[in-house]
Amino acid sequence: MLGDRLFFTAYDPEHGWELWVSDGTPEGTMPLLLGDTPGSVGPDPQDLTVLGDRLFFTADDGLHGQELWVSDGTPEGTAIVKGIPDSVPSSFTVLGDRLFFRAYDPEHGRELWVSDGTPEGTGLFKDFIPGPGGFGGVALKVVGDRLFVSFYEDRNCLGRPLRSPLDGQLWVSDGTPEGTVSASPGTRRLVDAYALGDRLFFSADDLEHGNELWISDGTPEGTMLVKDIVPGNYGSDPQELTVLGDRLFFAAQDPEHGRELWVLPLDGIPPLFTRGEANADGALDISDPLTTLRFLFQGSAPLRCFDAADADDDGKLDLSDAVYALQYLFRGSQAPPAPFPRCGPDPTADALGCTEIPGC
Numbered sequence: 110m111l112g113d114r115l116f117f118t119a120y121d122p123e124h125g126w127e128l129w130v131s132d133g134t135p136e137g138t139m140p141l142l143l144g145d146t147p148g149s150v151g152p153d154p155q156d157l158t159v160l161g162d163r164l165f166f167t168a169d170d171g172l173h174g175q176e177l178w179v180s181d182g183t184p185e186g187t188a189i190v191k192g193i194p195d196s197v198p199s200s201f202t203v204l205g206d207r208l209f210f211r212a213y214d215p216e217h218g219r220e221l222w223v224s225d226g227t228p229e230g231t232g233l234f235k236d237f238i239p240g241p242g243g244f245g246g247v248a249l250k251v252v253g254d255r256l257f258v259s260f261y262e263d264r265n266c267l268g269r270p271l272r273s274p275l276d277g278q279l280w281v282s283d284g285t286p287e288g289t290v291s292a293s294p295g296t297r298r299l300v301d302a303y304a305l306g307d308r309l310f311f312s313a314d315d316l317e318h319g320n321e322l323w324i325s326d327g328t329p330e331g332t333m334l335v336k337d338i339v340p341g342n343y344g345s346d347p348q349e350l351t352v353l354g355d356r357l358f359f360a361a362q363d364p365e366h367g368r369e370l371w372v373l374p375l376d377g378i379p380p381l382f383t384r385g386e387a388n389a390d391g392a393l394d395i396s397d398p399l400t401t402l403r404f405l406f407q408g409s410a411p412l413r414c415f416d417a418a419d420a421d422d423d424g425k426l427d428l429s430d431a432v433y434a435l436q437y438l439f440r441g442s443q444a445p446p447a448p449f450p451r452c453g454p455d456p457t458a459d460a461l462g463c464t465e466i467p468g469c
Contacts, residue, residue, distance in 0.1 A: 244275045335373065385417065385437070
């Protein structure tokens with residue numbers, strides 16, 4: 110759907126497989142006639158994706174190969190975004206006001222591209238593997254205002270593997286090349302995923318546990334196995350991840366029960382926080398050590414997350430935490446330990462408690 114119109118692909122003997130548009134009336138239902146491919150084949154539009162007031166898709170007009178197109182719903186407003194012969198775009202994913210996708214060119218091979226719908230705003234996003242090889246397959250998932258990128262082995266038209274050094278890696282991006290970093294260097298293919306707040310639940314295989322349920326906040330320390338349902342390298346193959354209330358439901362299999370419905374209480378998932386942010390206002394500043402001091406010596410300013418107030422991560426809440434934060438803020442001393450400066454789970458075990466902090 111785009112506004113009050115429906116876009117769809119359909120076949121007829123005259124046009125082949127075409128992009129059609131309909132307002133729900135016979136006279137308002139028509140093909141957009143993308144190019145010079147009349148007859149049984151047609152331009153074969155695929156991957157229809159709405160971004161703002163435009164529709165993005167791939168099609169072959171008989172002249173340029175499978176390319177990225179954009180349409181405002183009219184024949185005159187339907188055109189190739191940018192001519193890159195046989196780029197074969199795929200894996201369309203919207204982040205903000207831009208479209209991310211996998212595409213090919215002879216110089217870079219298969220890489221991650223981005224488009225705002227204009228020729229000048231369409232190009233290579235990041236050259237993950239310099240040279241003409243590129244990567245194999247890619248899975249993209251939006252979590253909040255970030256894009257999770259999982260690389261995996263793909264296969265060519267002959268069924269042969271298209272391997273790359275990135276196979277199995279999980280990356281996260283804020284939408285900029287410089288803000289695109291590895292979240293996990295190990296072999297973890299994102300097979301099925303569900304975004305929940307700032308974290309991603311996904312099914313993955315690290316070659317040690319088989320295909321099991323994982324969680325990531327976009328950092329290496331915050332990317333971890335949730336539960337090894339079937340010990341060993343076989344795995345339980347979790348799929349169809351869905352959240353209902355405070356529980357995550359998914360299908361998984363084990364030798365005793367076969368494939369059944371499983372549930373994970375979300376209150377058992379480690380909470381996210383940012384070290385040093387005692388007042389949980391989203392920024393580490395002088396108000397945070399003052400909040401800690403008021404709590405310690407006046408009994409006021411109740412804390413929602415003791416782990417966050419534990420600025421030096423020694424497992425205790427005392428005067429040294431306020432001093433540590435002040436030295437970092439005003440003397441340029443060592444930054445608080447992880448999780449900092451982004452939200453994340455506590456990588457060290459202690460007796461301090463924490464509830465979920467707004468913004469994490």
